[in-house]
Amino acid sequence: MSSTTVCTPEAQDKRTQVLGTLRAMSDAGLLRHLDSAFAAFIATLDPGADPALLVATAMLSRMEGHGHSCLPMAGLPATDPTLFGWPTEAQASVAALWHDLPPKLEGWLGAATASPTAQRIGRDPDRGQPLVIDGPDTAPRLYLRRYWQFERTVGRAIIARCRKTNPADEARTRAWLDRFFARNDGGQTRKSPVDWQKIACAIALRSRLTIITGGPGTGKTYTAARLLAVLLATAAEPQRLRVALAAPTGKAAARLKQSIDGSLQSLQASIGNELDLATLTQRIGAARTLHSLLGARPDTRRFRHHAGNPLDADIVIVDEASMVHLEMMAALLEALPERACLILLGDKDQLASVEAGAVLGDLCRDAQAGRYSAETARYLMTTTGEALPDAYLARTGPSPELAQQTVMLRESLRFDGPIGALALAVNDAKDPALPGTLLRDDATGSLFVSEGAAQADVIESAVGGRPGASASYLDYTRALNEGPTDGSVDAHDAWTKNVLQAFDRFRLLCAVREGDWGVSGLNRAIERKLESARQLKPQGTWYKGRPVMVTRNDPTLGIFNGDIGIALPAAESPALLRVYFLDGERLRSVAVSRLAHVETAFAMTVHKSQGSEFEHTMLVLSAQSGNVLTRELIYTGITRARKAFSLFAERPGLLEVGAGSVTRRESGLLQVLEEAE
Numbered sequence: 001m002s003s004t005t006v007c008t009p010e011a012q013d014k015r016t017q018v019l020g021t022l023r024a025m026s027d028a029g030l031l032r033h034l035d036s037a038f039a040a041f042i043a044t045l046d047p048g049a050d051p052a053l054l055v056a057t058a059m060l061s062r063m064e065g066h067g068h069s070c071l072p073m074a075g076l077p078a079t080d081p082t083l084f085g086w087p088t089e090a091q092a093s094v095a096a097l098w099h100d101l102p103p104k105l106e107g108w109l110g111a112a113t114a115s116p117t118a119q120r121i122g123r124d125p126d127r128g129q130p131l132v133i134d135g136p137d138t139a140p141r142l143y144l145r146r147y148w149q150f151e152r153t154v155g156r157a158i159i160a161r162c163r164k165t166n167p168a169d170e171a172r173t174r175a176w177l178d179r180f181f182a183r184n185d186g187g188q189t190r191k192s193p194v195d196w197q198k199i200a201c202a203i204a205l206r207s208r209l210t211i212i213t214g215g216p217g218t219g220k221t222y223t224a225a226r227l228l229a230v231l232l233a234t235a236a237e238p239q240r241l242r243v244a245l246a247a248p249t250g251k252a253a254a255r256l257k258q259s260i261d262g263s264l265q266s267l268q269a270s271i272g273n274e275l276d277l278a279t280l281t282q283r284i285g286a287a288r289t290l291h292s293l294l295g296a297r298p299d300t301r302r303f304r305h306h307a308g309n310p311l312d313a314d315i316v317i318v319d320e321a322s323m324v325h326l327e328m329m330a331a332l333l334e335a336l337p338e339r340a341c342l343i344l345l346g347d348k349d350q351l352a353s354v355e356a357g358a359v360l361g362d363l364c365r366d367a368q369a370g371r372y373s374a375e376t377a378r379y380l381m382t383t384t385g386e387a388l389p390d391a392y393l394a395r396t397g398p399s400p401e402l403a404q405q406t407v408m409l410r411e412s413l414r415f416d417g418p419i420g421a422l423a424l425a426v427n428d429a430k431d432p433a434l435p436g437t438l439l440r441d442d443a444t445g446s447l448f449v450s451e452g453a454a455q456a457d458v459i460e461s462a463v464g465g466r467p468g469a470s471a472s473y474l475d476y477t478r479a480l481n482e483g484p485t486d487g488s489v490d491a492h493d494a495w496t497k498n499v500l501q502a503f504d505r506f507r508l509l510c511a512v513r514e515g516d517w518g519v520s521g522l523n524r525a526i527e528r529k530l531e532s533a534r535q536l537k538p539q540g541t542w543y544k545g546r547p548v549m550v551t552r553n554d555p556t557l558g559i560f561n562g563d564i565g566i567a568l569p570a571a572e573s574p575a576l577l578r579v580y581f582l583d584g585e586r587l588r589s590v591a592v593s594r595l596a597h598v599e600t601a602f603a604m605t606v607h608k609s610q611g612s613e614f615e616h617t618m619l620v621l622s623a624q625s626g627n628v629l630t631r632e633l634i635y636t637g638i639t640r641a642r643k644a645f646s647l648f649a650e651r652p653g654l655l656e657v658g659a660g661s662v663t664r665r666e667s668g669l670l671q672v673l674e675e676a677e
Ligand SMILES: Nc1ncnc2c1ncn2[C@@H]1O[C@H](COP(=O)(O)OP(=O)(O)OP(=O)(O)O)[C@@H](O)[C@H]1O
Pocket: 185, 186, 187, 188, 197, 214, 215, 216, 217, 218, 219, 220, 221, 222, 223, 259, 413, 414
């Protein structure tokens, strides 16, 4: 660390005062206790630290808690409380804290760079300082070292992989792609002039990283399955091809495997014996959570697989990549063998993970525009016969390397009815009134809206369904109360699957956790309602039929954050309750006594619902949603619905407020990518 800063008695007083104010803000709920404690920690490391650095440090910690990977220091001189997501009532505390702090960026930057606790990139040597300042003097970014490191790891690995080309036999590739992507495949008539799925496959065949983004039902997994078939057809040693499938949650992993298997099966039927896709399907094995793929270990953040012990795979396909946070993406990229191809599938418009980083969103910066180079256009013409429309070419300006490996699928084949139209209206936000109009005017029964509703209305629909959408929690309680047909293990398995599948037909999604319109209030209210309807007997913590969501990874038990199961009498000893989970067609169970980190899961947050779909999805917007209510949240909620979507808003206007509010995650990943290019 560089020289220690000078400490005058006045400066000491000011420091003490600032630390006291930060603590008081934590007590008032404006900061986490961790945020003020981190500032105090920096003050102990550097007793001469400028008060501005201590405030910046607390803000950085708070930003990280809100999913940002860094703090853009240019925002610090402005005492605008909304910058840090505080309510306007916080104005007085913020003004008191900022009193006497530097009015200009130079003052804040000077305070930070003077401290031995911060490394200014390009100037100071790395001495393991806890803080890092990167970026130009006009727009510096303050980081916790680990997040700075993750960003660099991800940015550099991404560009390095884009640069590593796989020698492709273009004529052979063309022959197979023409077979797998016939013009009128599977009876579907494409509206788009370009076959983006075919293009995505060709792009993925030429390099070691590909990003395929698109809304629900645009064929991301369909494309990935065809890609696997072409790889098998063109590999030098097809029998040795090692494929790993993964997703951030168990549910998403199971869906990926099911969908890939289904696609490979129908492809096998259409091409006959020329390729042995059945053996490939068997060899691929189960899809895993990223935690399990990388080898999560109890009590440590380090994985079993890393650069020194890479994954044993040639192709790694990761679905629901929007949920992969910065730290996980860094770990995944580090654990990939150099020769392996990584295929990231995801919807860039969905909510990012709760943890820091919006990696897929950042990586997909050019997905909509394309920005393809003349060489990419040539390669695609040769390998697919598809001519990229001019609008997607980088006619002026550079054609970024990552953009050449990114493809956006633009046509939904499963999701083009009223729900798809609603999701699109929310996402492209051209007409703020359109989502409300679509909801109110829907005549098909797919959509429903109630604004200014009471909690009782929500519960009524959740338990009894609504006209046009019968799926509700009654489906699962009926299945539950039917019980197994006899005492055999087979009958128990069949019953358990039936209960779990019935529960999965419907879900209540919330924007917030607390309050009558949050997860906790609605969970309690639904339990009470099902009890009074004599459908459940919720006695004690554990009861027959209690649906739960796992809230912490437990690699030893093989359960992961977000997994959903239901407590049921054990097959072999009905007096004991076990929680049963369903992965595709496979049942697993864990004794309730071993599950410490779970919560009741009638209602769940939209965040936790990612990677799942339900026949009927009900989105509940609380008037107390604050800045959680965003376009990404509403879009993600809507796109969880397969056949019916219902919106209950505590008061009118919440839909419009949310749809008009776009999440901005601060990150330096794009700068790292630009520097690496
Ligand atoms: N080119 C195509 N021709 C025929 N059917 C297709 C085509 N592309 C996709 N489909 C079908 O459309 C449906 C949706 O495709 P898929 O599940 O691959 O979409 P997805 O983008 O992965 O969706 P999600 O985001 O929900 O996982 C599937 O039933 C798939 O078989």
